[in-house]
Amino acid sequence: AQSVTQPDIHITVSEGASLELRCNYSYGATPYLFWYVQSPGQGLQLLLKYFSGDTLVQGIKGFEAEFKRSQSSFNLRKPSVHWSDAAEYFCALSTDSWGKFQFGAGTQVVVTP
Amino acid sequence: IAGITQAPTSQILAAGRRMTLRCTQDMRHNAMYWYRQDLGLGLRLIHYSNTAGTTGKGEVPDGYSVSRANTDDFPLTLASAVPSQTSVYFCASSESERGRYNEQFFGPGTRLTVL
Numbered sequence: 001a002q003s004v005t006q007p008d009i010h011i012t013v014s015e016g017a018s019l020e021l022r023c024n025y026s027y028g029a030t031p032y033l034f035w036y037v038q039s040p041g042q043g044l045q046l047l048l049k050y051f052s053g054d055t056l057v058q059g060i061k062g063f064e065a066e067f068k069r070s071q072s073s074f075n076l077r078k079p080s081v082h083w084s085d086a087a088e089y090f091c092a093l094s095t096d097s098w099g100k101f102q103f104g105a106g107t108q109v110v111v112t113p
Numbered sequence: 114i115a116g117i118t119q120a121p122t123s124q125i126l127a128a129g130r131r132m133t134l135r136c137t138q139d140m141r142h143n144a145m146y147w148y149r150q151d152l153g154l155g156l157r158l159i160h161y162s163n164t165a166g167t168t169g170k171g172e173v174p175d176g177y178s179v180s181r182a183n184t185d186d187f188p189l190t191l192a193s194a195v196p197s198q199t200s201v202y203f204c205a206s207s208e209s210e211r212g213r214y215n216e217q218f219f220g221p222g223t224r225l226t227v228l
Contacts, residue, residue: 009153034216043117043203043219044156090155098163099144099207099215100171105155 002027004093006104013081014112021076021107023091032094033074034101035065039087047089050074061085086111116140117220119204125226126194134189134223136204144207145187146171146217147179149200156203162187194227201225 003026013019025031032051036044048059055067065076074091091104120135138145143164148156158171162181176198178190187206191198202223207215 006155036219043221044205044217045219046216049216094215098161099217100146100158100161101156101217103148103155103157105153 002093002095002102004091004102004104006089006091006107008107009105010108010110012110012112015083016080019076019078019081019085019109021089021091021109023074023076023104025072025074025091025093027093027095031067031074033065033067034092034094035059035063035074035076036090036092037061037087038090038106044090047076081109081111083111083113085109117204117206117218119202119220119223121223122221123224123226125228126191128195128227129193132191132194132225134191134202134204134225136187136189136220137185138187138204138206138218138220139185140206140218141184142206142208142218143184144215145181146205146207147177147187147189148203148205149173149198150203150222151200159189159202194225196227199225199227 005024034049035047038044047063050057050067088106088108090106092101117138146161147159150156157173160179162168165184204220205217207217
């Protein structure tokens with residue numbers, strides 16, 4: 001069965017510090033993975049996606065993610081967070097040929113001064 | 114219209130009432146989806162449509178129905194609302210021709226409270 005797990009419900013980080021959000025997946029075939037960000041009161045915006053090839057993918061807003069097949073992980077990183085990065089972040093797995101998604105429960109990121 | 118619009122933005126509804134959440138996209142995407150977002154549970158798929166005229170059940174379809182009369186519109190109906198349907202509802206769309214490669218584009222959401 002396919003699943004997406006985001007182990008951290010809530011992360012607090014200081015402005016300027018680095019950020020890493022964890023995502024683990026379970027899927028029997030090649031995983032197609034996405035990271036979305038949801039700012040307060042907003043819809044979801046795509047940060048980046050992984051289909052194949054390079055295991056380090058670059059996204060918008062200075063984010064990157066590394067795919068590790070051996071660990072079934074797709075962790076999101078940012079070297080230096082800004083106050084505007086405070087949001088909820090969702091990892092998603094595309095689960096069928098029609099593009100349906102399985103989402104993780106999300107990680108809430110709080111940025112302190 | 115740019116992207117996906119949803120209406121209403123928010124609604125308070127008495128239990129037992131019928132409610133339709135509207136979703137319209139202008140990207141000519143074939144596939145559309147309805148999700149509900151609840152704290153600690155992420156987004157869960159309610160119903161989806163791969164193309165106009167077809168619909169399918171997602172993870173949590175009970176108490177909801179959808180229709181897809183044309184490419185642009187995908188309304189979600191609660192026939193008789195219950196308090197457990199209090200949630201934030203998101204509509205999304207994607208280009209289904211490319212299958213699993215496709216990102217989904219999301220609307221701004223509808224916050225529904227059932228009392």
